[in-house]
Amino acid sequence: MIPVRGYRGRRVAVLGLGRSGLASARALRAGGAEPVCWDDNPATRAEAEAEGYACSDLTRHGALEDVAALIVSPGIPHLYPAPNPVVAAALEAGVPLDNDIGLFFRSFAAPGWDELDVVPRVVAVTGSNGKSTTAALIHHILTEAGRPAQLAGNIGRGVLDISPGGEGSVVVLELSSYQTELARALTPDVAVFTNLSPDHLDRHGGMGGYFAAKRRLFTEGGPDRAVIGVDESEGAFLANQLAEGAADDRVLRVSVTRKLTGPGWQVYARKGFLSEVRKGRQAAAIDLRAIKGLPGVHNHQNACAAYAACRTLGLAPRVIEAALASYPGLPHRSQIVAEAGGVTYVNDSKATNVDSAAKALRAFGSIRWICGGLEKEGGLAGLRGATEAVAKAYVIGREAAGFALQLDVEAEICTTMAQAVARAMAEAQPGDTVLLAPAAASFDQYDNFERRGEDFVAEVQRRLAG
Template sequence: MITSPAFAGKRYAVLGLARSGMATVESLLASGAHVTAWDSREEPRRGLEQRGVELADPLGIDLAGFDGVVVSPGVPLNKHPIAAHAASAGVPVIGDIELFALARPNLPAHRVVGITGTNGKSTTTALVHHILQSAAVPTRMGGNIGLPILSQKPLDAGGVYVLELSSYQLDLTFSLESDVAALLNVTPDHLDRYDGFMAYVASKARLFAMQRADQIAVFGTGDAETRAIAAREMVRREQWRVRSVDGKDLLQSQADWPSLQGPHNLQNAAVAVAIAEGLGLTPMQWRPALATFRGLPHRMERVAEADGVLYINDSKATNPASTAPALAAFPPTDHRRIHWIVGGLPKGDDLDECAPYFGNVAAAYTIGDAGPLFAELLQPHVPVTRSEMMCDAIQQAKAAARPGDIVLLSPACASFDQFRDFEARGDSFRQIVQALLSPDQDMATGRPC
C-alpha cells in the first residue's frame, strides 16, 4: 500500500468504510497516524479497535486538533452535516485522492494522469493504463474505477499513476498536480449534489486549476462546457500544452480496434492517445495497444460470437444518453443490424436521445418495469417483443438474429427492478448467453435460466 511519513503522528477521522475508506484507514495506520473511524454499518467496524483505531462518529466528537476528516465520495457534502461540523473546528474535509497527493513527495519519482468527465472516463482510464503497460511503462490504475489508489503498491521510479476522478472525488481534492489531466465531456448529471449544472461543471474544472501552467491538459470537443474550460486553460498555458481532440484523425483506423467501436469510443481513444503522447509515447507504442485493448466489463463488452452473431454487454448504460452511443456504434448494413434488449427501472419517460439511431435497430426486446412504456415508444419505429425477463429476451433475440447481427444489452435504465446493480445485470446477460451457446445446454427444456 501507499504510505507516507507526512501522516506520522497526525490525527485523522475517516467517515465511511467501503473500499476507499478501508484503504485510507490501512494507509494511515501504516504511516503512524492516529485514526478515528466510523461507518453506519457494524461489519466494517469490526476488529478495528483491536488495531488501535478509535471508533467514533466524527459528527459526535470534538474535531479540534484533527488534521483532516477523510470522507467517502458517496457522502453528499451539500446535505451532510459533517462539512459544517468540520468547518467549525477549522478542519479540512478531504478524500483519499488528497491523501495520495500529500503522499507524493515521499514516493519514488513518478508522474500522474488524472481523467474526468461525465461519460467514458472508466474506459479511457483503462485504455491509458493498457497503453502504458503495452509500452512497458510501470503503471498503476486507481480512483473511481474501483481500485483505491492508497491500496496500490507504490511504483518504482519512472512509473505513472492513472487515476479516474469523479466530481465527488475532485470536490475532496485540493493539491493534486496531474502531469497530464483530461476532461472528456460534461453533461448534466448528479445535480442533486450541486447547486445547478454550472456548479457541477466547476467541479470538473478543478482538476485543471490544481495543475501548474507547465503541465499538459487534454480536452474532448463534444460540448460547449468542455470547450469553455479548454479555452480558459489556453489563456494561462503555452498553446502546445493544451490539446483539444475529436478523434477524426483516428477514424480510418477504428475498424481495427474491436473494443473501441462507436463515436463515443473514438473520442475516448483520441483522448487516451493525446494523454499517451503527452507522456512522451509515440504512435509506434500506442497504436498496437488500441488493437489489443479488451475494454471493461459491462461497457460495450464483447461476451461471445457464434454463428456470425456478436453478443455485447453494455449493462453500464443506465440512461438513454449512455445507450445512444452504443446504438450509434453499429450503423446498419446489408448484413448487420442490432437486436436491442432495453428496459429496467426507468430514469425518465422517453428515449429521445436514442431516437436518432432507431434506424440501426432490427428489433427491440423490452424488459423490466420500463418494458410496457418503452414498447409503446418504440413500436412506431421498430418491431418490438415484450420479453419482460432477460432470459426470454436473449433467447428471442438469438432466434431472430442472422449472421452479421448484434445482440446488444444496453438497457437505458437502472437495474434495481430485477437486479442488485448493473454488474449483476451484466453478469446475468453473460451467463445466459454462454449457457445458450454451450453444447451442454439441456435440450429437453431449451432454457438456460
C-alpha cells in the same frame, strides 16, 4: 500502500468504510496519524475494528473535537442534495473535508525522487462517458510499451493501495465527479477530459455544478498537459480557459465530430481514422476500424484521448498504434462476449445513462437491443435519433412498461434479463447484434452494473451451450 503525509500524531476522522474509506484509514495509520472511523453499517464497522481501528459514532455531539480533518467516502453527499449530518457538523466546526484522492496527491511524492532520472508521473482521467476505457487504454499502452504503470481510482485499485512510485513509473487514475469535487489537492501531471453529458445532477445541484466538479481537476493545481474533448461546449470552454493561445501545445484538443485545424496540438478521428496534427502538420495517422476492442465512434474518442495522453508521455505513434491493436476491451463496456450463427453478443452494461447508450447504439448495425432499469433524471428523449439501427427493443426492469412507452422503436416488455435474452436470441438473424445497453441504472434489480452485465453474459452463454 501510500502513507499519508502531514497528519503524524493527529486524529483524523474517516466517514464511510468501504473500499476507499478503509484504505484511507490504513494509509493514515501508516503515516503516523490516528484514524477515528465511522460507518452506519455495523458489519463494516466490525471489519474495521477487526483490523484494530477505533470506531466512534461521529454523529454524536462533540465527536469532531480535536480532529484535524474529516475524510469522506465518495458516495456520501457533502453539499447537494443535502450534507450528511457528520459533514454538516464538520462544516459547522470548521473541520477540513477531504477524500482519498486529496490524500493521495498530497502524499504520493516521496523523499528520494530527486535522485531518479525520470520521476513518477500521474495521469488523471475524468468525464461523463469513456473515462474507464480511456484510463484502461492508457495503462494498456504504457504496459505494452514497457513502462511501469499502475491503474487506480474509480477503476483497478484504490489510490492509496498502490505501490509507491519508482523510476519512470506512471499512475493512471480514473476519477469520477464525486472524487474530484471534494479533493483538497489535485495535481496530476496530465489531466484528461473525455466529454460531458447530464449525469448525477441531483448530487451536484445541476449541470453547472456537475461541470464545476469535473473542471476542478484542471484548475486546482494546473496539470503540465491537458487533453480535452472539445465536442461539447463545456470542453471547448475548458480548453479555451487553459490555453494561452491557439498555438499553446500544453492543451491537446480531441474531437470525433470534425477535423481540427490550427497551429496547436490536435488529435481527431474521422471515418475510423485517427489523425495527430501538430503546428499545422500531420504527425501520424492510425486506422481504428479493425480494432475489435474499440468499436464505434465513442470508442474512437477514447482512443484519441488515450493516444494524446501517451504522446505527452513521450511514446512514439507506432508504439501506441501497436498497443491499440492488442487492446482487449473492458468488461461491460462494448464487450463482445460471444459470436454464434452470425450473431454478435455485446455487453455494454456500463451504458447507464442515455448518452452512453446512444453512443453504443451508433456503434453497431441491425441491433436487438436489451435496455431498461432505474431511469435517470431527464428521461429518454436523448435516445431519439440514435435508434435507426435497432430492429427491436427488449425491455427489462421493474418499470419496463413505462420505459418501453418512451422508446421510438418496437419494444417488447420482458422485465427479466433471462426473458429478454431468450426473446432477442430467438428473433436474431445472421448479421444482427444482441446488445445490452440499458440507458438506465441497475439498482432496481441488481446491486451494480457489473452484476447486470454478468447476468447477461451468463444467460447468453447458457443458451448457446444448451
